[in-house]
Amino acid sequence: MSNILLYAEVTRENFLHTVLFELAYKAQELAQKLDKAEVSAFLICKTGLAAEYKEAFINSAFDNVYIAEDDSLENYSTELYSKIALDIIKEVKPDIILVGATTQGRDLAPRISSSLHTGLTADCTGLDINEKGQLAATRPTFGGKLMATILCKTLPQMATVRPKVFKPAPENIVKDTKFVYFKPDIENIKTKVEFVEFVKGMNTCINELDSAQIIVAGGRGMKNEAGFELLKNFAESIGGCVGASRGAVEMGLAPVDIQIGQTGKTVTPKLYIACGISGAIQHIVGMQESDKIIAINNDEKAPIFEVCDCGYVGDVFEVLPRLINEFKAE
Amino acid sequence: MKIIVCIKQVPDTNDIKWTENNTIQREGVESIINPFDLYAIETALKIKNTLPDVEITVVSMGPLQAEKMLRHTIALGCDKGVLISDKKFAGADTYATGKTLATAIKSKLGDFDLIICGQFAIDGDTAQTGPSIASQLGIPQITFVRELKQCSQDSICAVREIEEGFETVKAQLPALICVLKGLEDTSRAKINGVIRAKNTVVDVYSMEDIELNPEDTGIKGSPTYVSKAFRPVHNRGECEFCKDSSSLAQKIVEYGGLHE
Known part of the structure; x- marks a missing residue:
């Protein structure tokens, strides 16, 4: 057996x-x-x-x-x-x-x-x-x-x-x-290593993204801090958590503990909305197991559209405010 | 104090190209020092700056061309380079690699106080070779090292970065540590280092030189093997494009957005 x-x-x-x-x-x-x-x-x-x-x-x-x-x-x-x-x-x-x-x-x-x-x-x-x-x-x-x-x-x-x-x-x-x-x-058992102390981390790897049902993630296409502010408002309007691609983290738009992908977190929400993320394979491996994936990007050839259920080709700075209005009205 | 740094030559994964058969094209892809290993070297150099009589030997297992990379580490301030190279090593998994490096260390480098490895190699990403070496040498290990708090002739105190925060442990030497990438830049070659690198001979040892049995290395000595390699495929259906924001909003609701 x-x-x-x-x-x-x-x-x-x-x-x-x-x-x-x-x-x-x-x-x-x-x-x-x-x-x-x-x-x-x-x-x-x-x-x-x-x-x-x-x-x-x-x-x-x-x-x-x-x-x-x-x-x-x-x-x-x-x-x-x-x-x-x-x-x-x-x-x-x-x-x-x-x-x-x-x-x-x-x-x-x-x-x-x-x-x-x-x-x-x-x-x-x-x-x-x-x-x-x-x-x-x-x-x-x-x-x-x-x-x-x-x-x-x-x-x-x-x-x-x-x-x-x-x-x-x-x-x-x-x-x-x-x-x-x-x-x-x-x-x-001979031990040559002793425990000294544990300090709970500031950049703890476990956060709300781990259990989030809805994640709105931003990439380089969110361009600047105002872009990420817009992303946060959008996430709030649909009850989601904010994540980021490595590109956005490297631009200083988001902290490293919300980075999703090969060198960041693997997330599996019910709904993942990628905004201004082109879809490098390193990002895809961290979110591909999400139940449903929506991508918003101005480049119709962006690889993110190959792995999503639903896509929107257009400017995130135009479509996100419209979505926020729509959901706030409900 | 004798420090051994284990490094690996890896293909630049940002520069991966595909052949027509969906395999990774290895020719013409630039080889670099594994980025995590640069921090292993940096950690060794820092210790050398703070303690007297520190000798750093850099060891690599790989093709003969890795000799150039070892020479570069001497230009950075390390003292010796040792290359373990043999066609019979090809196909080694982390167990066989650990065994080969541990055997080489035992037979050619003798006594040591500290072994430093990078936590991950960017090609294989296993994080297993360091612990495998430590296990074969029967010495303690500290992995996921974020920073060294203290290093003396007979002990090392390190901060590990784990999921929930930072854990500090202290190990008696000899020991092996695996370091994460640091935040600061790594050292650049210095002029006197470059001159010294030119005049330093990198020792190259074969399988027979380190008295390793062919059954214990390469594909033969590896418990694991790759049965199939393939490009990631996504089994999600065709992407459905929305023409306007209201149909997109409908999709968001349909997929569970807005619901508590």
Whole structure:
């Protein structure tokens, strides 16, 4: 029987990182293609925290959850977490291990895969099981200009998966989840790195864009600060959040924490409206999974029109005020 | 103090062209130092400016033409360049690359205090080679380093940039760090550096020189392989164009705009 094992990351604020639920729903789909595969998770956290998450695991169709708790695990540590993860993996013997491609996941996963002498595919945006039953992990390379599907010759097959690319289950899938506690062998792990402090960031990467249902994003075509002011007013008129392309950020029109694209955020709103964004591939990879995309641009040949549901060729400075008026009137 | 900086020569991804077969055209595309690696070098140079007796060795695994790039890092102020080059390395994934570099470091560079890598390479974008090297060498790692708070002969204190903010950790040396791009400009070559670069021999080592088994590198030594590469496709239907703002407004409402 094959097994899919997911890493349940705990955020600084002691929440389960949402990428777990995206992975859980995707793993259920992969498990269908593998004969009776079980989907399990492993959780490493401070003592007592796991109990708070039990319901979330039960509602996300996990077969087993392996838990290692200790007071020394309050702060993430590459050394402790990777050693404990290896102990759990050696016991569970999964065929596939999926980890969210967060900073923690991208620190932890290569340490685990190297120790297991197995492969790891980074920051995947597509996962499938091929006809031979192998994990086929697809990821963007060359700044999003080329997609590569990667297979692994060894077991376990590992991948880090970009958050927000897959959707969580639309509703709870309740299962009779087994919770298995592992006693972490902390005393025998030599640590050479110590945690000093954590300061909540000013430019925190997690903001309202992550959960926004409607995003209005501006690019170089918004030209100046007045243009972005207009964009904000438009976003307000339809109940949306403001995002920006890298071009707009580089022009100093928008802060870097609302940048959408390869080097910024990946967003998946119900509606994405791109204003004055030409549609460089680096931008597209950050918003292409939105349910509906509308583009407004004065260049009818702009590549953004190749990836949208609805387009408007014209001057953003003319059409946005008209739209604002229309929505304000309603 | 001995610092090793690992760098990679990459194609300029802003300059990617396509062949008729939808593969990336590699001929005639300019090669550059991976931009993140310039900050790895910058970090090493900063330490050299603050601590006595710091020696910086820059290592790269790649084709022979990467020798020119290593020479350039000497012009920037680094001390030595080492190129690990062999046709048998071709097709190495991050595991095999980490193993090859770790083996070269062990066999040719001996003792070291600190290894500095760029967090990402702009071509592969995996962020895995640094941790892979650290793991193979059995030393601690600090990734996503935004800035160094302190570096002494036996420890390093660094600020990591993570999703929710900034985490400071302190590691005993030897250790490996992966640095993010800084905000400041990186150094330019200095005249005496350029002269020194001209007179410095970059050591070039083959697979046999570093005593690496052919089974442990290149495609053979890589657990992963690319089964297919393709241009991104969008499966969204044809774009429907609106002629005026009121039909556009209708579409916005239809797609869920305005609704709470």
